[in-house]
Amino acid sequence: MTQPLQPLLHDSTVVLTAPSQAWSAVDGTVDGRGIHGFYHSDLRVLDRIVLRVGDAVPEHIQSAGPDAATAVFTSLARQIDDATADPRVRVERTRRVRAGELRESVIVRNALSAPVRTSVSVELRADFSPMQVIKAGLTGAEHPVAVAQKEGGLVLSSGPVSARLTAEGAEIAVDGVQSVLRWAVEVPAHGSVEVAWSVTVDDPSAVVSGASPSAEWSAFAASTGDSRLAGWLEKAIGDLQALRMSTAAQPDEVFLAAGAPWFFTLFGRDSIWAARMLLPLGTEIAASTLRILAHFQGTRSVDETAEQPGKIMHELRPAALTIPGEGVVLPPLYYGTVDATALWVMLLHDAWKWGMPTAEVEALLPHLEAALAWMRDYGDSDGDGFLEYVDTTGHGLANQGWKDSGDSIQWGDGTLADGPIALCEVQGYAYEAAVGGAELLAAFGRQGADEWRAWAGALKARFAEAFWIDDPAGAYPAVALDAAKRKVDTVTSNIGHLLGTGILTPEQSALIARRLASPELSSGYGLRTMSTDAGGFWPLSYHGGSVWAHDTAIAVAGLAKDGHTAEADVLADGLLAAAEGFGYRMPELHSGDSAADTATPVPYPAACRPQAWSAAAAVAVLAARLGLRADAQQGTLEVNPSDGAGRIRVSGVRFAGEARDIEVG
Template sequence: MPEQLQPFLHDLEIVHRAPTQAWSGRDGQIRLAAPGTATVQGLMHSDVRVLSEAVLEIGGREAEPAGSWHDDDGGLVVVGLPRHLGTTWGDPTLRLTRARRVEAGGMHEEIELTSSTAEPVTTEITVRLAADLAPMESVKSGIATTPLAAQEAEPGLVWAAGEVRATLEAPGAVVDLSEPARPVLRWSVTASAGKPARVRWRVAAEDRIAVVVGARRAAPHGWRGLRRPAETRLARFLERSLRDLDGLRLSLPALPDAEFLAAGAPWFFTLFGRDSLWAARLLLPLGSELAAGTLAVLASFQGVKSDPESQEDPGKIMHELRRTTLTLHGEELSLPPLYYGTVDATPLWVCLLHDAWRAGMPVDAVERLLPQAERALAWIADGVRDGYLNYLDTSGHGLANQGWKDSADAVQFRDGRLAKAPISLCEVQGYAHEALVHGAQLLEAFGRRGDATAGTSPAQLRETAAALADRFRADFWLEDAQGAFVAIALDGDGAPVDTVTSNMGHLLGTGLLSPEEEGIVAARLVHPELDSGFGLRTLATSSAGFWPLSYHCGSVWAHDTAIAIRGLLASGHVEAASRLAEGLLKAAESFEYRMPELHSGDSFATVGRALPYPSACRPQAWSAASAVVVAQALGAL
């Protein structure tokens, strides 16, 4: 058994306001990991865990948990019953309520003790604390950490390590530092009927090398003004998703007015090219403001040179932004703080620019990004002029797979063999085709001729797209017992990788397929080997590598299904779109309408309720954004 395990998340509570997040048990307690186990519990800020323990007790014991909920502002409220105080039978006479809120850069709690007795109850409330200031990659890898000693400082306690500093204040508390690494806050309180006792404490975090900061404006108007659907489940899904998305909004210190969405909590609380682009694109029916910010932020990092270590190339859109190099224990992975190892973000950036323009993005904002669009189109055209957009990690320590299914085993043949690089993914060719055609439309609409030497004149872009479609039709189509389908990829030898996967759903609406071919894909998507009843499986049950709890080889990803639904609607396959949308809505209901990053690929007919993938991130930007596509497919938008 491995020494370290990635922590499970499915049974934990989160309160978030990017770039800060607090994870706890459902009882509200933030606990240190037990020996031999891993936990993400704690307050994390800017990819550093600030607090690793915050255990509340009253009268020397924990109150028995009675229930918890999230309020309208996303805060967590937990109710406990301290039956060891004041009652020995019958009705509980005391109630302890803990309300937790997170803002960008901090967390605060208000603790209230209420009593039903006229006689005063005097007791002690304590909060036991620990802080390890551990980097996110250590937490994710399940590496044991050691709490740091707290220092007394005005106005309370301070923990510091490197560029990170956490400051705690607790008005009215006596701070017990007999164990400096496990300080205790102590309040003596008295409560009686109609006279509750209240205490509060707060911790603020600062990271001097933070690469992202919290959004400083209200959520986009289109989110706040959305009409509530009549269907109760759909209304709850949309409301929960938009609340979660509001808490995922970020900006750059240098571009504070350009907002984008963090990919997801807890591991991806930063800018991701592909994730942020798709989330903004799925949300376009609610307005173009977020898309405009996402496009501007990614344009500011557009590649200008060729660098094998970071995978940067001129015109390329980045993949991931971190405060420091990302190295995960037990994996041959070491990514620089600014990493470009993605094959799809560049065409997706062009696609979003076109769609945002059509959705009402201000013309001057679109025009300012056209030079970056031409450079992105040059990168795409160069990649597909005589072949396909493909990827190959040349650094030896980057991502082996650089599409959205980026785990090491994500691209495999039906018999389980892994495809060898360079790999040309089917959906990426669809993105490229759409980017070339819509890029040509953009240039013409704004009176730009492109660069003939780079192959980016509108006529050249269309010719390149048409040739790509012809090659794709000859190289990617296969047949099995169920009929025709699109291979997930071509491997390094040009052989089609013969697994039936959800990837082909991304081709719908890109213009790469003929209407007849789109009909074939639509039929395969709703076949039981892919359609689980809770969304699309990433890999069909007919493949040797299928496993419903595999990250990319049998599980269901909400955004993946949402993209297919979006394409089904665009290509006129409304019934299939509605069927998949209803499946996602059933999955959302299983998760109290906070759609996780992914869930198990078990069949609805077998389990009746979507099962969690226990280490799935939640909330996840593109999973939450899938609610908008579900609403479109079910006629509510």
Template sequence: MHDHHLQPLLHDLVGTVMAPTAALSGADGQIRSRGVQGLFHADARVLSQARLEIDGREPEPIGHAVPAPGVARFVSLARWLGDRDADPTVRVDRVRTITPGAMREEITIASTASAPFTCTVTVTLSCDLAAIEAVKSGGAAVPLTPEAAGATLTWQADGTRVTATAASGGADAATLRWDVTVAPGERLTMRWEVSVTDAGAVVAAPPGPREWSRPQVEADDTRLVRLAGQSLDDLESLRLTEIAAPGDTFLGAGVPWYLTLFGRDSIWAARMLLPLGTELAAGTLRVLARRQGVKADGETGEAPGKIMHELRRHEFAVEGSGFRLPPAYYGTIDATPLWIALLHDAWRWGLPEGEVAALLPALEAALGWLADHGDADGDGFLEYLDTSGRGLANQGWKDSGDAVRFRDGRLGEPPVALVEVQGYAHEAAVAGAALLEAFGRPGGSRWLDYAGRLAERFRERFWVDGGYPALALDRDKRPVDALTSNIGHLLGTGILSAAEERQIAQTLKNPAMSGGFGLRTMSTDDAGFSPHSYHCGSIWAHDTAIVISGLARTGHGELAAELAQGILAAAETFGYRLPELHAGDDRLLMGRAVPYPAACRPQAWSAAAAMAILHAAAGLYPDVPGGRVTVRPLPGAPLGALAVRGLRVGGAAVDVTVDGYGTARVTGLPAGIELV
């Protein structure tokens, strides 16, 4: 028997989200006092139960939908009421609406019975104000005792106040109550709501409308249309801002564990959304620049110029594990070069020069981190090592403890130099040089030299006998020779020659890597492979989308399309709300993607992956400062004809259509921009 807590599973829960508030319930709409179910607000569970009963019985669920951002509808039956016929005559619709800091529900009983009936409707509530890390570790929390007054229940502790009110009903103990009579043909609606006042929150909802366009998508493959629609809904529900600086928006990483600022996740999501406008990128860049490291601190991982990893209201500690992250944690090796790349790409898409110029000091500090702090041992590669003993042992995007493995399954020992991070560093150095030169700042040649030397060292040290780059170099500078998706992130970073890009594309095309619903994180031929390993065999939509983008940019459209088809098939399995990850099973095993049972959903970079796939298919590559836009769709339109109307280039609305032969047409480019 297990003597430790297990992380709750959540793959079959329904998320209703409007950040920083999210509800997780069963498919029947019930929020039960178990697992990760609950109403969450800014890293705390503010309701641990919201259970609907009619005459002491739970309605029988028959369906649910998430029709709009922050809205879910649950349909059930009360067959013990109404006529005693084969057909049900009493239906219950439960519509849940989340707004920042609040949840409202409408419970409608509709009768087609031949006679009136009387019933008692109750919603039983619990509140434990459990911290998100306690919920994640499977721990239990003691419910608080509410104060009841009229139709209102109130819980409060540690600066947080939760208030639930039944409209036209009553409240006693921990239950909201309505005694009703329903006539034949009548639809009777009961309403209740809960609101949260939270003095300790560090994130909040942005005050204005969304920062990006919502393009109209038409496609021969209707899965693209449905995936784009659901993904844009999910992205809208994940918008956040810092309470201390409400003018800048970023995307919270995901529900429920990561609904806050995450450097890497927020950067990648903003980067994938650049075809819809530069405002989100600008907000993300500024938020992270304000928290850019200024001192060396082994406990937090901070270093001068470094971009942070995550932000919490308090220490994130998993009981009994020794794992403790400070509220502002910098344990990431890749967020800093990715921040530089985002700034550069946003500039190319048309971020106004004044906004770019304001971020140049942060750019120079981030570039300085590459050479002065990111390379601790001076070997010319970026590497990481958790010196606190309480932080993340692995600090790339694959940050689980067993993510860095040799082909025979042995773990690589830190400090670790990850393969994709060297590509990010090369791209960041070249991008930084371009920005410095364009804005008349010194130092551009230094970073071009840095990139050139890095590419030479990389070529000498990372390639292994199988004809692909190693996952990493370990503490002894040995190539960690597992075959992983990480090598696909190198495509388009400039660190590879054209021949090396072809070699990587050919390697990834092997069914051991691409035979699932997307790109596996590790080859099935590796000893460490498991389809349900978090980072050693599973499939992540954002990871696959990054590789699709690189393949498209470097002229390997056939594999890009094959991987996109895998993600589209997975999206169909999951109702077009792509989870954080899914299992790496072969496509022929079940004919549909298998869930990873602890995957978060919605997840910002999974939702943004839909835009990355659309962008690769349309092939629009702008250089607004250079006065030109290149259009290079996937050859032969392997995803079918499509039209994307309402993209943004230099602030102008741009339409791209690709016919069934792969010929593209672009309209709406701003004046002075030449189409290449």
């Protein structure tokens, strides 16, 4: 029996407005294979959308679109054209996806001197397969699907979810779950004919919904001497607008969906990192992300969900998430993350520095105190003074840092480390959270600031003693401590997350900076997740040698904050080279192949795109190049550009609620 395979994504076209998306071949055809389909939330509503003109699929020549929600597929209908060399009958198919809706219009243009009589048809198939089944590469899942003709169109349904399909002027034929829309048309000489159809989804079980675009983000504009940065920023802002969502529980609070196609929902870690990177565009998304995560903050200890008092959640789903073949079953609200709680505190502190309104910050201080207490009382499960994780259920996530695949924490020879695992970067997060949290407590006259400063100081001392590994090429931090408190010795990108947290001495920071810019970690297209010297390195490994844009951007920001601007520019230049190679829509991750060996970055073929933190990485790189330092309490926004910044002019940077223009170079 052939093993099911996860669909590849790299050569498919996506049109999206969260929580809806349409994936197709480059010509717009949805043929039922792999990822192809129109989705709403976690269901594939249609798995087949095939356009024919004159009973033939038009020949594709171009795909384009003004934004993430729209694609225009241009093709030729040569079977109804004349016999001359120039094509004179063309087809323009425009696909638009809004939250809960797919609309298509088809225009047939005729440059001939005589009218053309033909037909336009669209073949559709209702599916309603769950996303987790599609991700596992499975087909034929057992679920009821009904298709019924109603006045003016069709109603497709499965369980509580229904979709209304309309196609004005079309003849509609239904055969089981399949249907065909057909228009008989006459295209006048030197004229055109347009037909259109749409499908609107109603899902009363959804826990998330779409959110309006940000006017502040729309007002942001950048002009740079390096056109790659401007191009990446423009594409990234458009993608981020399409990823804005809210929850049924808090419909007025906006957050960023993690990414398409698999993660159109609230993820604690992903949403926090994306919001943090986007602070130069305003505090709105940070404040609402903080509030929605505070709404779900843990209040009790529940082993099955990994909830604990003060803990920030990992992900939200409408129902339990079963990952076929992996033995993973996650409850609808799952708290299996070791880093989101400290990251929440870090985001609150940084948003305050960027000018989040005082009353909004103050309202979240009880949640801040609970989050800090979680680090002390629950995050350190064995009392050794470090935050660690272990799945106690047997069907949760085995690894609960950002590198959450089963093989992500390896020894230098490639063997897996045994948990509980204490990740190096999580200790850096905890230190920064304790120091930043103490600053907030003191500023607002609340108790505990001195206690948390002392806690952070003790953690810093323990980290220096327990994590560092001597090496002829220069000492470096272990990626983690294993269950026996041994230093897991693989050199990984995790060490880049320590920069800028304050847990390092200047000398330690310089050692890490040198490592990150070395050929073993810097691929020329960004920072590899694992050094090429490691036994488990493979450039197409999800967390063992690939490059993640957000991971690299975190290192770039930390390098810039600690004063290592030359190394920051090296990694930032790598990301810009990768962005250009991917048409400025940075995928979730790409291969760790060296830029010296390939003229363009090699895709990781199953990578999501767009991905919130990959898009937000563009703003993080801009902020690092400009050397932005915000302190709303002092009323200062410092600009200290790096040597690699060149000419940059941006408008619409927001500080303390006001728009700022910045020009350097």
